[in-house]
Amino acid sequence: MGARETSARVDAPCSGAGWRRDSASDARRRIADRIATGFCYVTTALVLLMLTSILYVLLRNGLAGISWRTFTHVTLAPGHGGGLANAIAGSLIQTGLAVLIGAPAGLLAGIYLAEFSATDGRLLGAVRFVSDLLLSAPSILVGLFIYMIIVVPSGHFSGIAGALALAMLVVPVVVRTTEDMLRLVPVAMREAAFALGAPRWRVILFICLRAARDGVATGILLALARVSGETAPLLFTSLGNMNWSVRPDAPMASLPIAIYQYAGSAYPDWTQMAWTGALLITTGILMINIAVRVGLGRNRK
Structure with missing residues (x-):
């Protein structure tokens, strides 16, 4: 009986430490995921901005010569x-x-x-x-x-x-x-x-x-x-x-x-x-x- 109580008391802190480690790992993954997602949004916006700028310049300067x-x-x-x-x-x-x-x-x-x-x-x-x-x-x-x-x-x-x-x-x-x-x-x-x-x-x-x-x-x-x-x-x-x-x-x-x-x-x-x-x-x-x-x-x- 005493041995089982001692084992439970020893395992409890270990399980708590493991839970804290898992929580910290999940938090790091969430942060990395948000950073990667934000980077994808920014690069996509830059590509669309460049494409839109090219089309705008072409239309602004090219349409005047269409006849x-x-x-x-x-x-x-x-x-x-x-x-x-x-x-x-x-x-x-x-x-x-x-x-x-x-x-x-x-x-x-x-x-x-x-x-x-x-x-x-x-x-x-x-x-x-x-x-x-x-x-x-x-x-x-x-x-x-x-x-x-x-x-x-x-x-x-x-x-x-x-x-x-x-x-x-x-x-x-x-x-x-x-x-x-x-x-x-x-x-x-x-x-x-x-x-x-x-x-x-x-x-x-x-x-x-x-x-x-x-x-x-x-x-x-x-x-x-x-x-x-x-x-x-x-x-x-x-x-x-x-x-x-x-x-x-x-x-x-x-x-x-x-x-x-x-x-x-x-x-x-x-x-x-x-x-x-x-x-x-x-x-x-x-x-x-x-x-x-x-x-x-x-x-x-």
Whole structure:
């Protein structure tokens, strides 16, 4: 009896000390949680503030230059009220050609990485390495590469050279998204098709790609959004053109090059066109991103 009372008296202070230690630990965790949560709120607010500031400055300075002449007139000499029609058309042509060239190549490479990964491990590793390298490579290096293999041998800048440079930036984005989307297709769908006697190419084309089509289309839109504002590759390939030119074998204007050339100008009307061009590019990329979000939402459903 006495031994049990002694044990209870000895255990009581220990349990009280343990309770105090647990309370102190909980208090420290609550403080750390509040600090981390507050830090997240502050950083989120800073990011939103920066984004809002950029949009505000673009709208304030760019809207003044939006007019019918912006879309119907080419760039003229300072003080003559020109527009950005040649730059808009050049951007549409070059980005369109880039997607037409780069998207099929990226799609085929993504299909190979996702569907034929068990055939040749060395080739698979090489394809993935090159894709990751292109995804992380500075765009100016891509422009220099196309400059050396296309512009220098041909002796002149051209819109097709700019499109090829942009296409090299499209490929890795499409490769990565295509591979990821195809890997999300359930294996049971492939096995069911194989059990019915379907050949591999039919399974890939009519089962896997059909199931992943929204995600693949989203990847192509992401690639389009990436190359829409690229300037460095075009400086070494298409160069720019103040006249109306839709010939792929001639120097071609583009909105990023126009912004680069006019932003540092001493002429107010050219500076205004630079702000207007920046607003047009931002609006286009924003619309593409909205379409991507809608596509991702449909894909999740």
